[in-house]
Amino acid sequence: MLELKHIKKSYDGMPVLRDISIQVGDGEIVSILGPSGCGKTTLLNLILGITDADEGQILYNGEDLTHTVMEKRGFNIVFQDYALFPNLNVYKNIIYGLKNRPGISAREEVEELIDLLGLREHLDKRIDQLSGGQKQRVALARTMVMKPRILLLDEPLSALDGVIKESIKDRIRTIAKEYHLTTIIVTHDPEEALTLSDRVLIIDQGSISQYAQPAEIICRPQNDFVRKFILNQLEIKRNNIYALFGGGAARGKAV
Template sequence: MLKLEHIKKSYDKVTILNDINLEIEDGEIVSILGPSGCGKTTLLNLILGITDADSGKIIFQGEDITNVPMEKRGFNIVFQDYALFPNLNVYQNIVYGLKNKPGITTEEELGEMIELLGLKEHLDKKIDQLSGGQKQRAALARTLVMKPKILLLDEPLSALDGVIKESIKAKIKQIAREYHLTTIIVTHDPEEALTLSDHVLIIDQGRISQYGKPDEIVQTPQNGFVKEFILRQLEIKKNNIYSLFTGFMPDSMVS
C-alpha cells in the first residue's frame, strides 16, 4: 500500500534520514521506533507531506506521491499534544473538519465513532475539563471522521499512564482492525511498539536498523544496537516501576 524508496533527508548539511526503504501493507499497524533525534518524526512528516525528501520516492497504492502536497494525500495525523481547540467543546472539535468536507461522514457513522471511543457523555465538555485519555480519544475521533487513507500518530501514549494508556492502546488496535485502517505510529518506547504493532521499524542515526514483526525483533535482533536498545529500554521501564513501588533501585541499575 505504501512504499518508500531510497528516501534521503538533510537539514543544514546534516543527514537526518539516509537510504530509507520501507513497504507497509494495507491495514497494518506499523511503529517507527528509535531514540530521540534518530529521524523517526522526520520520517513521519515526510509520509504526511509536511516535509519534502531530498531524494527518493514515496509510492501510495501504485502512485508516486513524492511531490503531491499534504492536503491532496488524504493522510491525517494526531499530534502528541492533541492540538484540540480549547474554545470549542468536544463535539465541536470532533466535527470541525467536516465543515470543509460535508457528507464525508454520515450522522450514523459519526455516532458509531463517538460510541466506539466512549465519548458520548463528554460531548458538551470543554477541552480543559477532559483527562489526558479523553483528550486523546477526542483527537482520534476528530481525525477518524475525516476518513483518512492512512492514520499517523505522533507519540500517542507518551502523556498517558497505567490503565488509561492500555485503554488507548486497545482503542487504536480496535479502530485499525474495524476500519481496516493503515496506521503508522512514532514512539520511543519499545514496549508500546512491540505490543501495539504488526511490524516495527527501528531507526538508528537516520538508517534502518531492523524492520520486522515484534517477535522477530525480540528473538532475533539483527545487530547490537537493536538488542541493546530494546533490552535496555524495557529494563529501564521495569526498574522504574519497581522503584516506584519499593523506593529502591534494583542492583542491576546501580553502576
Template sequence: MLTLNNIKKVYDGVEILRGISLDIEDGEIVSILGPSGSGKTTLLNLILGITDPTDGQIIFDNKDITKVAMEKRGFNIVFQDYALFPNLNAYRNITYGLKNKPNISTKEEVDELIELLGLSKHLDKKIDQLSGGQKQRVALARTLVMKPKILLLDEPLSALDGVIKESIKDRIKTIAKEYNLTTIIVTHDPEEALTLSDRVLILNEGKISQYSTPDEIINDPKNNFVKDFILNQLEIKKENIFSLFGGCYV
C-alpha cells in the same frame, strides 16, 4: 499500499535520513521506534507531506506522491499535544473538519465512532474538563471522521499511563482492524511499539536497524543496537518482554 524507495533527507548539510526503503501493507499498524535524533519525526513528516525528501520516492496505491502536497494526500495526523480547540466542546471538536467537507462522514458514522471510542458521555464538555485519555480519544475521533487513507500518530501515548494507556492502545488496535486503516505511529517506547504494532521500524542515526514483527525483533535482533536499545537503554526488563510474547524469548 505505501512504499518508500531510498528516501534521503538532508538539513543544512546534515543527512537526517539515509536511504530508507520499506513497504507498509494495507491495514497494517507500523511503529517507528528509535532514540532522539534517529529521524523518526522527520520520516513521519515526509510521509505526511509537511516536507519533501532530498532524494528517493514515496509511492502510495501505486502512485508517486513524492511531490504531492500534504492536503492532497488524504493522510491525517494526531499530534502529541492533541491540538484541540479549547473554546469548543468535545463534539464540536470532533466534527470541526466536517464543516468544510460535510459529505465525508454521515451523522450515523460519526455517532458510531463516538460510541466506539467511549465518548458519548463527554460530548458537551469543554476540553479543559477532559482527562488526558479523553482528550486523546477526542483527537482520534476528530481525525477519523475525515476518513484518512493513512492515520499518523505522533507519540500518542506519551502523556498517558496505567489503565488509561492500555485502554487507548486497545482502541487504536480495534479501530485499525475494524476500519482496515493503515496506521503509522512514532514512539520512543519499545514496549509500546512491540505491543501495539504488526511491524516495528527501528531507526538509528537515520538508517534502518531492523524492520520486523515484534516477535522477530525480540527473538532475532539483527544487531547489537537493536538488542541494547530494546532491552537495556530504556530499561525494559527481559521478563516483561518474555511474558508479552508467551515466553518465547531466547
C-alpha cells in the same frame, strides 16, 4: 500499500535520513521506533507531506505522492499535543473538519465512532474539563471522521500512563482493525511499539536497523544496536514482553 523507496533527507548538510526503503501493507499497524534525534519524526513528516525528501519516492497504491501537497495526500495525523480547539466543546471538535467536507462521514458514522471511543457522556464538555486520555480519544475521533487513507500518530501515548495508557492503546488497535486502517505510529517506547504493532521499524542515526514483526525483533535482533536498545529500554518490564512472544524460549534466543 505505502511504499518508501530510498528516502534521504538532510538539514544544513547533516544527514537525518539515510536511504530508507520500506513497505507498509494495507491495514497494517507500523511503529517507527528509535532514540531521540534518530530521524523518526522527520520520516513521519515526510510521509504526511509537511516536508519534502531530498531523494527517493513515496508511493501509495502505486501512485507517486513524492511531490503531492499534504492536503491532497489524504493522510491525517494526531499530534502529540492533540491540537484541539479550547473554545469548542467535544462534539464540535469532533465534527470540525466536516463543515467544509460534509459528505465524508454521515451522521450515523460519526455517532458510531463516538460510541466506539467511549465519548458519548463527554460531548458537551469543554476541552479543559477532559483528562489526557479523553483528549486523546477526541483527537482520534476528529481525525477518524475525515476517513484518512493512512492514520499517523506522533507519540500518542507519551503523556499517558497506567490503565489510561493501556486503554488508549487498545482503542487505537481496535480502530485500526475495525476500519482496516493503515496506521503509522512514532514512538520512543519499545514496549509500546512491540505490543501495539504488526511490524516495527527501528531507526538508528537515520538508517534502518531492523524492520520486522515484534516476535522476530525479540527473538532475532538483527544487530547489536537493536539488541541493546530493546533490552536496555525494557530492563524493568521485559519479562512481560517476552511472555507475549514465547516466554523463556524467546528470552533465551534474544539474549
